[in-house]
Amino acid sequence: MLKPLLLNSKKNKLKFAVTVTLKKDVLDPQGKVVQQTLRNMGMITLKNLRQGKYFEVDVNEDNEETAKNKVDEMCKKLLVNLIIEDFTISKL
């Protein structure tokens, strides 16, 4: 079966990495638990640990700028809670 022409017209798959971190002043109880566990395991030089989220996103766009804007929109609409989290997008 032939694929529709619309799908074939966009062949470029751009890959982005999205890193979501809690803002500096937001408590991170989950990270603290991991940190304490590691210290209890003998890692006494561990000073601090904070946990975040990570996404790898493939977008079917020809233009890198458009693709990055799409990913930015995804972050703002669903992936990131902008009240308590920051995010960075980088091209892979």
Place this chain on the structure above:
Amino acid sequence: MLKPLLLNSKKNKLKFAVTVTLKKDVLDPQGKVVQQTLRNMGMITLKNLRQGKYFEVDVNEDNEETAKNKVDEMCKKLLVNLIIEDFTISKL
């Protein structure tokens, strides 16, 4: 109160970012749900999305190589399930 000398001798705080991703052939149902949700929200150019974990680790070591080895040890002992996950460590 004076801090113990031992703590003062290590002033260098090195920061590392740890990214944990599922191996290529491991299914990622959570990522698939996020992907489907984004597509339902109208992001039709989204091709694929995979979710991972992210840690920011501060280590009290003077030597970067030693610090990185410490973080590597943390990953292998607790943070990463090496059977199904890969990880990368980068200096921040």
